[in-house]
Amino acid sequence: MKILSRDFTTQEKVILLILCIFLVGLAYYQFVDKPVRTSLARAESEKAALEVELQAVQAKNAQLKKMQDEINQVTSGDAVSVMPSYNNSKAVITLLDEVLGSMKYSINFSNVTRSGDQIRRNISVSFTAPNYSTMETVLERLTHSEFRCLIDNVSCSRGNARYTNDLVSVNLTATFYETMVGGTSDSGLPSDSAAAR
């Protein structure tokens, strides 16, 4: 190589070689290494964020699937009970009127209780059924009514006879379940006991 009027000395050649290597390295760093690192770091951070988001989405999907399965399971049974939105007292009273009909009865409506979205409407009913099968019918109609109702304590007494055609006195407590989802608060609604805890 003879650019000048003389050859480069070995020292100059070494310096030029180092300079070339430095320039190539600089160009590599500037145009390859730095953009690649930036892109990789950006991709990694996006991936990490998406992983968190994906987990949340998958969890939500799993939860919704579980909900759907539970709904399918509940609605596939013979007796489907639905928790109506608060306040369903009017419909409950209508139901009780239909179920107890012309029997002698006494109903005590307790204050509703609330735990989260779950509302419980507790009632105590005393009635006299003309026979045992009528008492069974009352229990069945309450339990399998369109509104979810669970009967708790039942005490039943009848004439000391072997036959089923005696008057049957019944005292029972039952709970009608309602939900705050879709419901409207009113002054009869107590504070949330679950939130108070």
Next chain:
Amino acid sequence: MAKNAAKKNKKISRGRLPVKTSINLAGLGEKPIRASIAVPAILLIVLAAVMFSKVAVVDRLLAVSRAENEVRAMQRQVDDGYKRIAEYGELTDTYAHYTYSGMTTEELQRADRVEVAKMIDRVILPQLNMSAWSITGNQLTLTVTGETLEEINKVVEHLKQEDIVDFCKVTTATTNETAVSADELPVSTVTARITVYLIDVLEGNAG
């Protein structure tokens, strides 16, 4: 060229004239390039350049491309997930009206009172006089009257065979003497209290 250089160094003998008529001064002092060294060296340099490009540039750009593809694939998964969530629509509201998740364990385990009443109708009433029964939680108490304790015990054994019954026992038994009429002898009967432990509904379903 190597030959010329050799000749150049040869001492020209007297009486003989050099054959060469021109001298290229431009080539003076230039070292000859040996192909046997230059070609492998060039190949080595090219190979090094290719290797460097492959490892330091192409592979790294491919890594970036791979990472970006992974991000895009993950983004698609997230989008699909949101699409599926959207397909469920108002499920959460519907679920709130059907779920049993807000109920307590005691409520979920509570034996069906209708089943209990039917069992009494089927097992007790045809065989014994029953003056009262009550149920609290999963414990049923029956007050029955039979002609003998043996008769009551048979009913207890029958009750134990029922699907909804876990265990049952006679807790008290007392005799009664009832005069039917003045002419007849008093009729002796036994009144007993039977306690029946019912199977938890959840346990029954699991079994």
